[in-house]
Amino acid sequence: MHLRKSFMALMAVASLNAWAEFKALPPVPPIPVDNPQTPAKIELGKQLYFDPRISADGSISCNSCHNVMSHGGDGRPVGAGIHGKRGGRGSPTVWNSAYHTVQFWDGREASLEGQAKGPMTNPVEMGMANHDIVIGRIKQIPGYVEAFKKVFPKDKEINIDNVAKAIASYERTLITPNSPFDKYMRGNKKAMTAQQIRGMKLVDEIGCTSCHTGVNFAGDGLKMGEGNYQPFPQIPGSKYDKQYDLTSDLGRYEVTKKAEDKNHWRVPTWRNIALTAPYFHNGKVQTLDEAVRVMAKTQLDMDLTETQVADIVAFMNALTGEFPKQTMPMLPHTVGTTLTPDP
Amino acid sequence: MHLRKSFMALMAVASLNAWAEFKALPPVPPIPVDNPQTPAKIELGKQLYFDPRISADGSISCNSCHNVMSHGGDGRPVGAGIHGKRGGRGSPTVWNSAYHTVQFWDGREASLEGQAKGPMTNPVEMGMANHDIVIGRIKQIPGYVEAFKKVFPKDKEINIDNVAKAIASYERTLITPNSPFDKYMRGNKKAMTAQQIRGMKLVDEIGCTSCHTGVNFAGDGLKMGEGNYQPFPQIPGSKYDKQYDLTSDLGRYEVTKKAEDKNHWRVPTWRNIALTAPYFHNGKVQTLDEAVRVMAKTQLDMDLTETQVADIVAFMNALTGEFPKQTMPMLPHTVGTTLTPDP
Numbered sequence: 001m002h003l004r005k006s007f008m009a010l011m012a013v014a015s016l017n018a019w020a021e022f023k024a025l026p027p028v029p030p031i032p033v034d035n036p037q038t039p040a041k042i043e044l045g046k047q048l049y050f051d052p053r054i055s056a057d058g059s060i061s062c063n064s065c066h067n068v069m070s071h072g073g074d075g076r077p078v079g080a081g082i083h084g085k086r087g088g089r090g091s092p093t094v095w096n097s098a099y100h101t102v103q104f105w106d107g108r109e110a111s112l113e114g115q116a117k118g119p120m121t122n123p124v125e126m127g128m129a130n131h132d133i134v135i136g137r138i139k140q141i142p143g144y145v146e147a148f149k150k151v152f153p154k155d156k157e158i159n160i161d162n163v164a165k166a167i168a169s170y171e172r173t174l175i176t177p178n179s180p181f182d183k184y185m186r187g188n189k190k191a192m193t194a195q196q197i198r199g200m201k202l203v204d205e206i207g208c209t210s211c212h213t214g215v216n217f218a219g220d221g222l223k224m225g226e227g228n229y230q231p232f233p234q235i236p237g238s239k240y241d242k243q244y245d246l247t248s249d250l251g252r253y254e255v256t257k258k259a260e261d262k263n264h265w266r267v268p269t270w271r272n273i274a275l276t277a278p279y280f281h282n283g284k285v286q287t288l289d290e291a292v293r294v295m296a297k298t299q300l301d302m303d304l305t306e307t308q309v310a311d312i313v314a315f316m317n318a319l320t321g322e323f324p325k326q327t328m329p330m331l332p333h334t335v336g337t338t339l340t341p342d343p
Numbered sequence: 344m345h346l347r348k349s350f351m352a353l354m355a356v357a358s359l360n361a362w363a364e365f366k367a368l369p370p371v372p373p374i375p376v377d378n379p380q381t382p383a384k385i386e387l388g389k390q391l392y393f394d395p396r397i398s399a400d401g402s403i404s405c406n407s408c409h410n411v412m413s414h415g416g417d418g419r420p421v422g423a424g425i426h427g428k429r430g431g432r433g434s435p436t437v438w439n440s441a442y443h444t445v446q447f448w449d450g451r452e453a454s455l456e457g458q459a460k461g462p463m464t465n466p467v468e469m470g471m472a473n474h475d476i477v478i479g480r481i482k483q484i485p486g487y488v489e490a491f492k493k494v495f496p497k498d499k500e501i502n503i504d505n506v507a508k509a510i511a512s513y514e515r516t517l518i519t520p521n522s523p524f525d526k527y528m529r530g531n532k533k534a535m536t537a538q539q540i541r542g543m544k545l546v547d548e549i550g551c552t553s554c555h556t557g558v559n560f561a562g563d564g565l566k567m568g569e570g571n572y573q574p575f576p577q578i579p580g581s582k583y584d585k586q587y588d589l590t591s592d593l594g595r596y597e598v599t600k601k602a603e604d605k606n607h608w609r610v611p612t613w614r615n616i617a618l619t620a621p622y623f624h625n626g627k628v629q630t631l632d633e634a635v636r637v638m639a640k641t642q643l644d645m646d647l648t649e650t651q652v653a654d655i656v657a658f659m660n661a662l663t664g665e666f667p668k669q670t671m672p673m674l675p676h677t678v679g680t681t682l683t684p685d686p
Contacts (some may be wrong), residue, residue: 050412052410052417052418053418057419057423058417058418058419059407059417059419059423059427064402064407067395067674068671069393069671069672069673069674070673070674070676071676074395074401074402075395075396075401075677075681075682075683076400076401076402076681076683076685077681077684077685078685080400080402080425080426080427082423082427083423083427084402084423084425084426084427084428085427086685274678274679275676275677275678277677277679277680277681278680278681278684283681286680286681286684287679287680288679288680289679313679317678317679320676323673325670325671325673326670326671327668327669327670327671328411328412328668328669328670328671329412330412330413330666330668331410331412331413333413333414333618333663334418334618334620335617335618335660336617336620336630336631336632336656336660337620337621337629337630337631338418338419338420338620338621338626338629339418340418340419341420341621341629342419342420342421342429
């Protein structure tokens with residue numbers, strides 16, 4: 001009895017600490033000192049983000065898999081690249097990705113700039129053989145040549161680092177503030193329903209917030225480039241491992257080749273999670289309530305009641321932010337020819 | 344000599360008549376009486392136009408092949424649908440398609456409403472098994488249910504005809520006015536360069552305008568639903584037939600199965616033609632100057648000089664209009680689940 005009381009007391013303290021890590025979304029994400037935001041750079045980045053000409057056959061843009069007219073992903077289990085090729089993992093949402101300290105499911109890039117370069121040359125995504133070919137395409141589009149001169153006046157030639165900088169600058173504008181949770185955290189206690197508040201307390205009490213903390217619910221107090229990697233499943237052996245193929249992709253291990261990184265993943269954000277089904281790195285789980293059940297079992301060895309699941313899902317719905325209106329970019333034209341003959 | 348003089352006089356008259364058929368783009372395209380434009384309908388149509396959830400695997404929207412952030416096509420030889428499947432023909436531009444009296448390369452649909460339904464169930468495009476499945480998806484998205492009630496208050500259920508009406512309404516806003524040619528036709532004689540004016544006269548003199556007439560350079564005086572079908576090649580047997588595979592697709596014959604329709608095609612628009620490479624139904628010709636050479640040879644049996652080609656291309660550049668700024672639609676969200684599990 002004494003032991004149990006001590007344990008409860010300890011849990012209460014832990015819980016209190018975790019509570020302190022619930023945070024509203026800051027209005028501006030971290031901006032790297034070597035890539036300040038400018039309106040012209042953001043506009044250039046938006047054009048590049050939507051431009052399918054930087055894929056091998058001209059059919060795939062960044063927006064194809066990370067759709068900013070929607071929840072910032074593609075709503076599909078795994079990405080679909082050129083010629084319908086399928087990737088092995090789902091497309092993480094680009095919304096609020098600027099708050100992440102590392103990028104990709106396995107955290108293999110430390111910045112949005114680093115991330116932006118990856119899909120262009122991934123054979124199952126945009127499929128360009130190398131970045132020189134990307135640059136060669138861009139150089140054939142007069143409107144881009146002019147825009148790069150204006151945005152990066154010190155650089156004589158268009159280069160892939162500047163392409164990535166422009167795209168990352170645009171992505172840093174993709175913020176969804178003012179979710180019910182954010183309003184609640186800023187003092188409007190009516191912004192969340194009673195059920196949502198129950199769900200918020202519950203995720204904290206049962207321990208979800210030991211990983212899902214901070215402004216993006218993906219880790220707190222981390223520096224840019226520093227990842228919050230966690231095992232998933234934490235407790236292997238549940239029925240879900242096989243049902244949803246949770247262990248065959250080794251995650252961060254594929255980056256580091258260290259045994260201790262097997263099945264480790266960057267903690268994904270909870271923001272707008274109600275909109276970004278299907279769930280997990282392989283998109284095998286189609287609904288949010290099932291995702292909650294799977295996580296409780298595989299990470300905390302808990303079988304939640306249906307009421308608990310509903311409360312947590314209600315809280316997660318309180319994490320849906322406001323999506324700003326945007327103007328469409330007009331892509332600078334290729335005149336009199338095509339850059340994308342079919343291979 | 345007498346005969347030749349008569350012929351020249353006849354040609355001058357013919358030319359004069361053709362000249363009369365050069366027309367500036369009217370600010371508003373024809374609107375069907377049973378589908379009046381309303382702001383709410385246009386906005387709903389824009390959402391549907393950009394929504395990949397109405398394709399089988401959630402990867403393809405109307406905008407994937409008819410990109411309104413660019414020239415309204417995809418800049419590729421033929422369209423790329425779900426799972427990277429390739430169509431047999433290029434994606435015609437959606438810009439100014441509202442002025443066309445028939446739709447598709449072979450004119451098989453009389454209206455934009457009719458056209459809009461086709462790609463959804465085309466197995467190499469959006470790949471839905473039937474329209475009921477399209478409607479079933481849309482009904483699962485609460486934002487659409489609400490919007491359809493508002494836009495089509497008399498119809499209890501969402502139906503495919505209303506889906507098509509909304510999309511067509513949006514497409515009727517996709518107009519590019521104020522090309523140099525349009526300004527010239529409205530009286531600004533400085534709007535075109537001397538070379539562009541030479542090119543304009545040349546296309547008329549050599550006979551291009553016997554087919555490429557009217558506001559959209561695709562036929563004049565036609566009623567909606569009435570097509571201007573022409574043989575291509577008009578004069579088979581040139582080197583281009585084989586080089587660009589001009590005869591294997593039988594065009595309008597595939598619709599009517601009438602022998603006289605073999606290799607007949609709807610006359611395509613010249614508007615924004617400098618931006619919509621590659622050219623012809625199969626996209627085999629990559630540049631505009633080559634397209635001009637091919638047309639002169641296959642349709643008029645003429646070998647143009649390089650100066651003539653350059654003048655005509657210059658005129659065609661004068662047909663590039665102004666693309667209006669648009670706001671991005673925000674797609675109504677699917678909450679807590681995915682509608683597009685991979686088949």
